[in-house]
Each structure stands twice: as structure tokens, then as C-alpha cells.
Amino acid sequence: MAGAESTEGELTKHEQLLLYIRELPVGTRISVRQMAKEREVSEGTAYRALKEAEQLGYVNTKERIGTVRVDKKRRNRPEQLTFAEVLEIVQGNLLGGEEGLEKTLHKFVIGAMELDEMMGYIDAGSLLIVGNRENAHRVALEHGAGVLVTGGFGTSEDVKAFADEKQLPILTCRHDTFTVASMINRAMFDRLIKRKIMVIADLVEPTAKTGALRQSATVADFLKLSAETGFMRFPVTDEWNRVVGMITSKDVVGSPSSQTLDKLMTRRPMTVTMGTPLASAAHRMVSEGIELLPVVDRQRKLVGVVSRAEVLRSMQFAGKHPQLGETFDALMWGGFSERRDEDNRLIFAGLATPQMAGPLGTVSEGVLTALMQQAAAKTADDLRKREHVLQNMTTYFLRTVPIDASITIVPSIIEASRRHLMMEVQVLQDGDVMARAMLTAQTIDAL
Numbered sequence: 001m002a003g004a005e006s007t008e009g010e011l012t013k014h015e016q017l018l019l020y021i022r023e024l025p026v027g028t029r030i031s032v033r034q035m036a037k038e039r040e041v042s043e044g045t046a047y048r049a050l051k052e053a054e055q056l057g058y059v060n061t062k063e064r065i066g067t068v069r070v071d072k073k074r075r076n077r078p079e080q081l082t083f084a085e086v087l088e089i090v091q092g093n094l095l096g097g098e099e100g101l102e103k104t105l106h107k108f109v110i111g112a113m114e115l116d117e118m119m120g121y122i123d124a125g126s127l128l129i130v131g132n133r134e135n136a137h138r139v140a141l142e143h144g145a146g147v148l149v150t151g152g153f154g155t156s157e158d159v160k161a162f163a164d165e166k167q168l169p170i171l172t173c174r175h176d177t178f179t180v181a182s183m184i185n186r187a188m189f190d191r192l193i194k195r196k197i198m199v200i201a202d203l204v205e206p207t208a209k210t211g212a213l214r215q216s217a218t219v220a221d222f223l224k225l226s227a228e229t230g231f232m233r234f235p236v237t238d239e240w241n242r243v244v245g246m247i248t249s250k251d252v253v254g255s256p257s258s259q260t261l262d263k264l265m266t267r268r269p270m271t272v273t274m275g276t277p278l279a280s281a282a283h284r285m286v287s288e289g290i291e292l293l294p295v296v297d298r299q300r301k302l303v304g305v306v307s308r309a310e311v312l313r314s315m316q317f318a319g320k321h322p323q324l325g326e327t328f329d330a331l332m333w334g335g336f337s338e339r340r341d342e343d344n345r346l347i348f349a350g351l352a353t354p355q356m357a358g359p360l361g362t363v364s365e366g367v368l369t370a371l372m373q374q375a376a377a378k379t380a381d382d383l384r385k386r387e388h389v390l391q392n393m394t395t396y397f398l399r400t401v402p403i404d405a406s407i408t409i410v411p412s413i414i415e416a417s418r419r420h421l422m423m424e425v426q427v428l429q430d431g432d433v434m435a436r437a438m439l440t441a442q443t444i445d446a447l
Contacts, residue, residue, distance in 0.1 A: 013041055017049035021058055024069040027102040080104040083146050083169040089187050090180055092173030097163030110177055111136050129177055141166050150177045201274040204295050204304035212237055215244055220257040235294040235302055236265045242300045243271055271296045282311050283389045333374050346382055348375050348409040352401055363401040372425040372437045379411040380421055380441055388441040395437045405429050419443050
């Protein structure tokens with residue numbers, strides 16, 4: 001890291017092990033005992049390095065497989081599953097081809113047809129889901145596809161050996177073919193939903209050099225690093241690389257060059273982790289007036305930083321893409337249409353479906369709250385084309401809404417400033433007010 005760089009000879013054993021893990025080829029299996037022996041360290045030291053590598057996304061531990069070096073950038077294609085992940089999803093067992101578990105598959109084929117017809121759909125990187133048809137198992141492997149045998153069946157030793165030779169996995173599970181296809185589809189839908197939810201890990205690479213200073217550094221060190229990087233604020237770390245403070249140019253004004261930073265820094269700064277959603281980080285930075293957030297692991301060790309500008313730019317980019325996947329909000333809102341009244345206000349209309357019912361057989365209060373929040377969010381977005389974060393919502397349920405009723409949701413803006421928005425939302429049925437909400441939201445603005 002800038003301001004605290006060290007040569008490989010000066011790296012601690014822990015840092016050397018992390019570097020060793022990062023340089024391993026993707027798919028390499030790692031064990032504590034093996035690493036301790038190869039790197040000539042204690043098993044305790046190897047274990048701690050392996051756990052931190054897992055937190056940083058360099059390795060993944062899977063049941064019945066062990067710890068494996070993985071490609072951290074696979075999050076960019078979240079809909080692609082590996083054969084190892086399929087094995088975990090279907091709660092199955094591996095019959096052969098262990099070396100191919102970390103390969104990804106781009107589609108799956110259900111083997112419910114004659115072999116000749118089936119082969120027209122199978123290609124390299126696909127997964128054949130089929131029962132105890134040994135000839136289909138072999139032909140699929142010949143075409144570069146993995147195999148999942150359903151119904152708890154197995155395959156011959158010859159086919160297992162062939163899978164090992166081709167480095168293509170052949171799996172088995174107790175579920176029937178329809179259930180297996182449903183389970184894999186559900187997993188793919190979940191990954192599509194996660195694509196929309198951007199997190200700090202999408203912005204930060206742990207290996208990137210980050211400007212940082214030790215708490216024992218001086219004002220002179222701060223000024224030197226600031227001149228080298230052009231930045232005016234840096235995280236401050238202790239001797240174990242844990243974040244203990246933040247230092248800015250305002251903190252050092254008027255202090256002698258020999259003054260140590262531990263006397264000037266802001267202690268216990270706000271931090272985020274690699275898994276923190278961007279929306280959450282943006283909300284905290286805007287509400288607290290923070291320009292730079294340190295990114296830490298579970299031990300509060302510094303792994304990077306994100307700036308307010310980076311976070312907000314990424315949120316604006318993410319907001320241009322449609323929602324992917326079947327979230328509960330998307331399913332509830334899917335039947336609603338929008339129009340504008342004579343005052344050019346947005347109005348939303350839809351049908352109360354049976355899926356919205358609560359225990360009394362009427363539309364549940366939770367669904368009504370979610371619908372009013374959705375309507376408010378779309379109205380706020382239409383107002384300024386900026387992201388907003390809900391701060392407060394007070395709801396009043398005046399009457400019950402029957403299933404199959406046609407309802408209209410009418411948001412009205414009460415007050416709108418550069419940073420805040422106040423709105424009333426009403427749910428109407430045949431002109432009668434059934435529910436009402438008062439909301440306040442904060443604008444997420446990079447300016």
C-alpha cells in the first residue's frame with residue numbers, strides 16, 4: 001500500500017501466505033496441512049491465512065470437496081454455475097471427474113428423448129441430466145459435457161474412469177429429473193437477482209495499492225504521501241494493518257511536521273466490508289458527509305478504500321439497468337400500470353391478486369406497505385432522476401382491501417428539497433381511501 005509499502009523480504013509470514021494463495025491457479029485444492037508443510041510455517045499460521053483468503057474471495061470451501069482456489073471475478077457472470085455448485089445445490093455425490101468440478105456450465109439438457117435426438121442439444125460446457133442410461137453418460141462425456149444422474153442411480157466403472165480422463169464430472173443425486181431442473185433454475189434466478197445488487201467488492205480489488213499511513217507516521221509523512229498521490233485523506237492503521245482512524249488535510253493544518261498522526265486522526269472511523277451493498281454505503285456517506293470509506297475484513301484489516309464519487313457513479317450506472325430475477329417486490333408490482341392525471345402526476349393501477357392475501361383473506365398490510373413504497377420510489381425517481389433512500393414511513397390502514405379488487409395508488413409530493421423529499425401515498429378502491437402512508441426520503445446525490 002502507498003505510504004506503507006514493503007518488499008517481499010519484509011512481508012510477514014501471514015502476508016507471504018496470502019500472496020502464495022493468490023498466485024495459485026484457479027481450481028487448485030488447498031489444505032492447511034499441505035500449505036504448512038510446503039511453506040514451512042505452523043498449521044495455525046496456515047489456517048489463519050486460509051480463513052482470511054476465504055473472506056477476501058480467493059478461496060471457497062465446499063462440502064465433500066474441500067478448499068479450492070476460485071476466480072474472484074466470477075461475480076461478473078453470476079448466472080454461471082460451476083459443477084461443484086450444482087453438486088451442492090442438488091445435495092448429490094461425485095462419481096468421477098473430480099478435476100472438472102470448478103468448470104462452469106452454460107446450460108443444462110434434460111435427457112428425456114432418444115439418444116440420437118439428445119446429442120443434438122449437447123455440447124461442451126453443458127450438463128446432461130439423465131437417469132440410469134449408461135450409453136448417454138458416455139456420449140455426453142465424449143461431447144465435453146458433464147453428467148448428473150438422477151434417481152439415486154450410478155454408472156459403470158468404465159464411465160467413471162472415462163470421466164476422470166476427460167476431467168469432466170459425473171454426479172448423482174436422489175432427486176428426480178424435474179426436481180433437479182427446478183432446483184438449478186432457482187439457483188440461477190437467485191444469481192440473476194444478485195447481479196442487480198452491487199456491493200463494495202464490485203469496486204475494490206484487495207490487491208490494489210491503497211494510500212494509507214501508520215498511526216506512528218508524522219505530519220511530514222502525510223504531506224509527502226499527499227503530494228505523491230494527490231489525495232487529501234487517508235486511512236490510518238496500526239502495526240497489524242487494522243484501521244484505527246482517518247486523517248485529512250484539515251486535521252494536520254497548523255501542526256508541526258514531527259507531530260504523530262495518532263494525536264490528530266479521527267478515531268473509530270466508519271468502515272465497510274467487501275459485502276456491503278453500494279446503496280448502504282452511499283446512504284451512510286451522504287448522511288454523515290463522508291468522502292472516503294476504508295474497506296476492511298472481519299478483523300478490521302485494511303483491504304482497500306472507496307470514495308464517495310466512485311460509489312455514487314456506480315449507483316447511477318446500476319440504476320440504468322432493469323431489475324433482473326423474480327424478487328417479491330417485482331412479482332407484486334408486475335401487475336400494475338402507470339398513467340398521468342391532468343396535473344401530470346403519476347398514478348398506478350392494478351388488481352389485488354390472491355397471492356397478496358393475508359391470514360384474513362384480504363390484502364395483507366405488508367403487501368399494501370410494499371406497494372405504497374414502490375409507488376413512492378417511482379414517483380421520486382421521476383421527479384429528479386436520482387436515487388433516494390427511504391428514511392421514515394408511517395402507515396395508516398383504514399379499511400381492508402378484498403382480493404380481486406381494482407386498486408389505485410396515488411402518490412403526492414408534499415415537499416421536495418435538494419436533499420430530502422416528503423410524500424403522501426394513498427391506496428384507493430372505487431374512490432375510497434383504504435390505506436395511507438407518509439414518507440420521507442433522502443436524496444443520494446454526488447454533488
